[in-house]
Ligand SMILES: *[C@@H]1O[C@H](CO)[C@@H](O)[C@H](O)[C@H]1NC(C)=O
Ligand SMILES: *[C@@H]1O[C@H](CO)[C@@H](O)[C@H](O)[C@H]1NC(C)=O
């Protein structure tokens with residue numbers, strides 16, 4: 001059985017950092033009077049402890065207690081017997097980040113296929129990563145044992161690569177997506193539409209209204225919610241935005257750089273900018289007069 005130090009068993013997360021620290025710490029020369037790669041030895045020169053890693057190959061080290069020598073484990077192996085048989089593989093390859101598994105036939109530690117979290121051999125993935133480097137969802141192709149990319153805009157797909165769940169929206173067009181059950185493809189909803197089962201818009205996005213032709217149109221500027229009255233050409237604003245920010249913040253809380261928005265007597269939303277930014281206004285009345293200030 002191998003003698004291990006704390007560096008031998010690495011958690012997945014900080015693994016690379018830990019490895020660097022271990023290699024740094026063990027990069028020193030062998031303990032005084034001890035054979036190479038020994039960190040402690042008996043007076044007779046038998047190793048009683050080894051460095052965690054061989055600094056030239058990055059491979060784990062094990063102590064052969066019988067002979068008192070330090071053994072370099074096979075590649076991708078975290079712990080081995082003095083005969084060089086691997087007992088436990090590294091969870092991943094520190095260089096590429098690829099998962100590592102023990103091949104049940106050969107007993108060797110092998111790299112899993114790309115985009116694979118767990119595998120039974122170098123060519124058989126059992127659990128795919130969530131997504132590839134292009135952020136595409138992945139599925140396990142049972143025939144090849146490899147992880148393949150789901151169709152575009154698809155969040156989940158079955159073992160045949162058919163989409164079963166679409167992403168919320170297409171990041172390029174900003175359009176909401178809907179799954180076409182007949183073709184298993186993700187269709188783009190009409191502009192400003194929140195949901196469109198079967199391709200027909202059933203609800204407009206917030207800040208939009210349903211026009212006479214059925215399409216979703218943007219509410220007027222600074223208006224948060226509006227609707228089109230029957231027979232009317234332009235929408236009526238029901239609610240204004242709370243604030244207008246000259247320098248939009250990354251958080252939702254209004255600050256001194258924000259101006260309140262008020263609805264004037266004509267029902268239009270206006271910026272209440274008749275205030276200095278510092279110690280500014282939090283609420284204005286219909287005439288655009290500040291009626292409430294920040295309390296600092
Ligand atoms: C080396 O081993 C001896 C005997 O096992 C022990 O007493 C000593 O503390 C060890 N030294 C280090 C630096 O671990
Ligand atoms: C707004 O406030 C000002 C000052 O208090 C007042 O004179 C004005 O009548 C108010 N306007 C409305 C529409 O309430």
Ligand SMILES: *[C@@H]1O[C@H](CO)[C@@H](O)[C@H](O)[C@H]1NC(C)=O
Pocket residue numbers: 274287288289290
């Ligand atoms: C804006 O401020 C000026 C002077 O500070 C004032 O005379 C004017 O009535 C204000 N306008 C509104 C709409 O409150």
